[in-house]
Amino acid sequence: MKCGALFSGIGGFCLGFEQAGFSTAWAVEVNEHAATTYSQNLPHVRLLTKSVLDVSVSGDALEPVDVLHAGFPCQSFSQAGERRGFEDDRGKLFYEIIRLINEFGPNKPKVLVLENAPFLRYGEGGAWFLELQRAIRKAGYWFRPENSCELTANELTPLPQQRTRLFMVALSMDAFRSGRFEFPAEKDKNPKDMRKYIDFDGHAEDEYYLPTENRYFKMISSSVTDRECLYQLRKYEVRAKEPGVCPTLTANMGLGGHNVPFIMNSRGLRKLTEYECLSLQGFPEKFIFPDDVPRAKRYIQVGNAVTVPVAHLLAEKVRIRLAEEGL
Structure with a gap:
């Protein structure tokens, strides 16, 4: 099973999915320093060091993938930030994910995995999340509030870091009979060393x-x-x-x-x-x-990275769900 990565950073999402048996076909990261670190550690991945605004499926010959994951910029959705949501240029980058999905046409990813700040669900009285839900559904994916979940690193993994992030998983209506998805829930009860x-x-x-x-x-x-x-x-x-x-x-x-x-x-x-x-x-x-x-x-x-063991746990759930559909 193949993955593509948008806003890849230094590869936390990619490493977690690779640990679960997925391969990374390509990744996109605009920051040159982050791209340098990514390439040093994941040299087997085709990395496009450019803005997602300048990426196109045909122009960049992007290979179709089973899973597309993206930790899109969270500054405009963070409770500690300016809370401008989709009015902010960084917030609008979410729509580039939707654009690229649509460019894949019938070869669009079967699964879309997103990561952002937990406050995205509540900003503007819930309007941000409703807009995100609308756009994802319009792109042809099952996506309801139940397809989002806050995952905390030190609750689910041996890591002692108290880090909570919002993860969202949307399933293609062309590939799945329903949007049912089970997030990691088993607590890691071992003492943190x-x-x-x-x-x-x-x-x-x-x-x-x-x-x-x-x-x-x-x-x-x-x-x-x-x-x-x-x-x-x-x-x-x-x-x-x-x-x-x-x-x-x-x-x-x-x-x-x-x-x-x-x-x-x-x-x-x-x-x-x-x-x-x-x-x-x-x-x-x-x-x-x-x-x-x-x-x-x-x-x-x-600080910008997706926590690798959390991504791994989530990737295992994605792999199981794909297998349930015979994909």
Whole structure:
């Protein structure tokens, strides 16, 4: 079974689906730094480094795929953002997904998998979600509110990251007799071992440590009560997570050192490294950042990524549903 990826980022969705036995035929990513990281780690995939606005099925000779997945831009749908929805240029990129589906004609993907911010379901009193539902149905897919679900990483997987995202699965009316779909629901009840992902005792390079003269150092360090916990600065307030829990890793980590979660060790107060963050997103150990990708861009890429084990669980459910229809 083959997948295509729009807004692929560094490949979280692609890796999750490949772990479930799917192959990735092609991917589209406009950001050059993210595309560089993607190509370094998924060299077997045909990657188009261009805006989805400039992609066409015929012009780019896109191979028909069974599944199309897309984590389309969430800034305009986020509760923490400007909440402009489909009025924002980034929000309008959703319609490019629909355009490309239509361009495939009778060869359109059997399954459409989308990812975005949970607030998309509630914005404008539910109008955003109704518009999304209308567009997907018009494209020839089964899609009801039951085809969307909020999935939380530390509830469903061994990962300690407390990250909740909205996933939506639409099934082609040409391929499926109904839109029935079962989302991952089995809870991971094992204790979360933060030390699998974070080196609490080791010493990272100097640039990861907050200088003692930094204005945030005293604020954060004075709040540290447990060296097995993570601490985060949010709007001049220090938030401590309970042991075994990592806060949501966001793209804002690339905007400044104080946006990255901190730990305190014998050497001082340091932010998590980009590789620790990558691990907390479930990327495999062999996944690497190219040397020419700046550290700030690496943090942004991690924060924008789809959590790999969550994508894997969802992909397994998609595979089962396809098999039920004999596809």
